[in-house]
Amino acid sequence: MEWRDTGLVLATRKHGETSVLLEVFTPQHGRHSGLLRGGISRKISPHIQPGAQLDLTWKARLEDQLGSFTIEPLKSRTAFVMEDRVALAGLNTVVALLHQCLPERAPYPEFYAQTEALLDLLAQPEVWPVAYLHWELALLEQMGFGLELDSCAVTGSRQGLVYVSPRTGRAVTAEGAGEFADRLLPLPPVLKGLAVEDDAQVLEGLRTTGHFMTTRIAPDLKDGALPAARAGFVDQLRLRVDHNNAR
Numbered sequence: 713m714e715w716r717d718t719g720l721v722l723a724t725r726k727h728g729e730t731s732v733l734l735e736v737f738t739p740q741h742g743r744h745s746g747l748l749r750g751g752i753s754r755k756i757s758p759h760i761q762p763g764a765q766l767d768l769t770w771k772a773r774l775e776d777q778l779g780s781f782t783i784e785p786l787k788s789r790t791a792f793v794m795e796d797r798v799a800l801a802g803l804n805t806v807v808a809l810l811h812q813c814l815p816e817r818a819p820y821p822e823f824y825a826q827t828e829a830l831l832d833l834l835a836q837p838e839v840w841p842v843a844y845l846h847w848e849l850a851l852l853e854q855m856g857f858g859l860e861l862d863s864c865a866v867t868g869s870r871q872g873l874v875y876v877s878p879r880t881g882r883a884v885t886a887e888g889a890g891e892f893a894d895r896l897l898p899l900p901p902v903l904k905g906l907a908v909e910d911d912a913q914v915l916e917g918l919r920t921t922g923h924f925m926t927t928r929i930a931p932d933l934k935d936g937a938l939p940a941a942r943a944g945f946v947d948q949l950r951l952r953v954d955h956n957n958a959r
Contacts, residue, residue, distance in 0.1 A: 724748075
């Protein structure tokens with residue numbers, strides 16, 4: 713049994729004296745693991761950092777076995793994040809969510825393409841948080857919990873959408889919210905793709921997506937909670953907003 717694909721590194725774990733268990737996210741084979749011999753060597757280890765992109769060949773005698781990888785480096789993203797705490801925290805969040813949320817060996821080719829495009833924006837700090845927010849919306853959709861933000865759940869209007877129902881994930885206008893407005897989640901323009909480069913709005917949007925990540929996805933994850941990396945990313949983004957407001 714053998715296949716070849718491209719993939720993004722999600723995690724590594726030492727195995728034996730010289731090898732690692734390598735977990736990657738690929739377009740055609742989904743989240744997939746395999747043994748990488750010599751993975752702890754100085755020659756290989758710099759190329760298998762989280763977010764790195766690899767050309768992969770996987771081999772096993774039978775399809776359901778762990779199998780082994782051989783790799784060729786395609787792209788390293790380490791240099792993009794070492795000097796930007798927000799980008800580093802965001803990268804750690806992406807790989808942690810993929811590691812915990814995606815079922816093994818289930819292909820998500822379109823979502824893989826979105827993820828690769830997101831990581832390619834790491835070097836652009838002004839647009840990275842917005843791109844991450846929309847990636848999180850896409851993750852919710854892939855997991856079967858997509859939000860409906862095009863029209864009001866109460867009035868049907870497509871204008872004046874300012875809230876999201878925490879129960880249904882549908883947009884609501886101020887008129888439709890009425891006396892229940894204080895129970896609803898914010899729907900900032902950036903969450904609808906109507907504004908960019910606004911970290912404060914991104915934080916509002918992450919509050920909303922975070923509610924659904926926590927209530928719909930987290931219960932099925934290890935320990936019933938989102939990876940700590942996500943809270944770290946939100947904290948780093950909030951620090952950047954506070955720093956910019958203090959100027």
